[in-house]
Amino acid sequence: MSETKKLSTEAYKGVRDFYPEDEAIQQYLFSTMSRAVERFGYARYDASVLEPSELYKSKGAENEELVNEQTYTFIDRGDREVTLRPEMTPTVARMVAARRRELSFPLRWYSIPNVFRYERPQRGRLREHWQLNVDLFGSSSIEADVEVIALAHAILKEFGATEKDFEIRIGSRTFLNELTARHRLSEDAAKSLHTLLDRRAKMMIGEFEVALKEYGISLGEINAGDVPNDVRMILDHLAQLGITNVRFDPSIIRGFSYYTGVVFEVFDIDPQNNRSLFGGGRYDNLLSLFSDDLVPAVGFGMGDVTLRDFLEVRGLLPAYTPPAKAYLAIAGSDNGSISDSIALGAMQLADELRATGINVAIDFGDRKLGDQIKAADKQHIPFVIVVGANELASGTFTVKELATGEERTMSRGDLIEGLK
């Protein structure tokens, strides 16, 4: 077929292609997250990216902008309104509500879904990203809050970050409620104060102070506010678990309307890059969308893009390791054509090595040996084994280690030990 006009090779705007070296990092992020949360007994769940749109419509006025302007929502061919999930929390609430009578609480669940927002692409804010979601359902005790915050801490440690790299800041909806009561704020004023506090990190101090005054609140009330009881207990417990890079910050509010108690955010404390990495909190009313049963919950979400930046800046991402440990290069006849028997011999040798747990790729040898070795090097494969008629007949092979250029001659039997 000869097409006249060629198609573009670009991905859809605002999403990423993951070539093997990028995908290896994604898999590293996901497997490290999984290991850390499974150590605390969290079990993995998943769901489709497609959800009925109504799932996102009932969460209160704050989310209207999100549903109307920032989601991928369309009508399917069966006239159903469908949304590509913008976050996982409504999905997990739906799933827990559906089996609330059968499930065993406290329920520890996690997932690493991709989520979608129709936003203008910018650094750290793509239209699709992956997000670890961790939730503990069924306990309203303070220990549940402590566990979830300790787990957030444990994940960053698992990635090699130290307490000097990040800080956990804890806020409380209780504190906000007291503040609005003390100043007799109307419901609307409380909401707009809430929004102001949430935006604080993006404002200049002076600008923030002026904005606060409009509510009759001084900067001191926010900064030096008494630590609420629930936050104090959590800080005490965390300290006894050895977690000390954590403090009360009354301006931590979180943007979602469903939080009901303690909330927290984890900050990158590099002075060059001081920003919120991720966060979460307690939301005890979430299941009320589906049922009159109350199931208290506490959890957090952790995005791949911000995390990857955080780790990259600190040199905490692993170097790329290709799947193949050895590459079989084919030494052909003088004229460059190879006989079937050499290729077949190489495939048999590869199978033998694979059976012992060594991952092996084969070059099919329709080019010079040097070019085959270059191909292995370009893929970062550590060892090349040359396979030709002589090698197959004698059972003796040359193994080249590409990092050092060192060559060794090995019998078929020694290859397995030598490569391991």
Added chain:
Amino acid sequence: MSETKKLSTEAYKGVRDFYPEDEAIQQYLFSTMSRAVERFGYARYDASVLEPSELYKSKGAENEELVNEQTYTFIDRGDREVTLRPEMTPTVARMVAARRRELSFPLRWYSIPNVFRYERPQRGRLREHWQLNVDLFGSSSIEADVEVIALAHAILKEFGATEKDFEIRIGSRTFLNELTARHRLSEDAAKSLHTLLDRRAKMMIGEFEVALKEYGISLGEINAGDVPNDVRMILDHLAQLGITNVRFDPSIIRGFSYYTGVVFEVFDIDPQNNRSLFGGGRYDNLLSLFSDDLVPAVGFGMGDVTLRDFLEVRGLLPAYTPPAKAYLAIAGSDNGSISDSIALGAMQLADELRATGINVAIDFGDRKLGDQIKAADKQHIPFVIVVGANELASGTFTVKELATGEERTMSRGDLIEGLK
């Protein structure tokens, strides 16, 4: 907030929720697939589920029905036409074409994407499923076809299937071309013959024979057709690699118009469930949509739903293992209330065990000990450790193995060895 009307907890029509026991099977399928293909040196890639719709429009008339009636296609808020990928091959072709000058060939890539079709839900044909995609780019030699078929075989073996469970049937577009030339079929007739052959497995023999006669072709020509040269060589090579559950079947054609050479399908040969499990073949012109460079390719796709059924019927799916190995149950005071210090002591003990690689979940103890043990049992967690004030003071704990009911008393130090 008190909602008046409750939301439905049902998932969107035709997609699946994966509760932990189901998700564990998905993860088992994905990790086993990955292990098998990485052993052959295939590297993992990924991309977004969102693709520009034009990617699916240029593949020829056969795909019009797919694009127009069977995809999730919508216009985004920026007036772009977007499609949820119905298959991964156009995406991988796009990605390879974009970097064809930098990539090193032969290129071995795999992915395990979810793909979407707007179909009426039925057994094995959901609107969303996951599919291993394996591709070898850059080699037109017969060894590439052999490797990919051997790899399909290796994956099923990795899952514990034996050669008695499945059979690989190889067809060839060359054979089809010869057949249409011999009978001087028009292009349209060749296409409809193609469709007929593809539907064969779903027809009665007599019905198929009658339909063939319309093209002047006898059943004998299809059944006893000479084995084409390329297929014969592949069968020979596979036999020398020890793969014998494979045969030529001229009716194997595959539905996609992009195949150009040898094609194959893997069949479940249980007489109760004789059907195609998955398949693939050679498509040497795929990149021509994007570029005039020719990059030969051979590959296959393997869906999770069919595979899961195949393994389930044979008892080849693993039993569920929860992430936690031990569950800390809290023995409280007489009135059922627990002191903070016991819960904190349990959290400290859990951290100690986790540091040695033992996954531990904690019950927060706001109920009877018996109910806590029941909760562990329901989650299939093998061991329960009882933690109370006495235990923390004495450093001696009772460990209960739930499968046997056996109880042992262990010191804090012995716990680690005992649980490992």
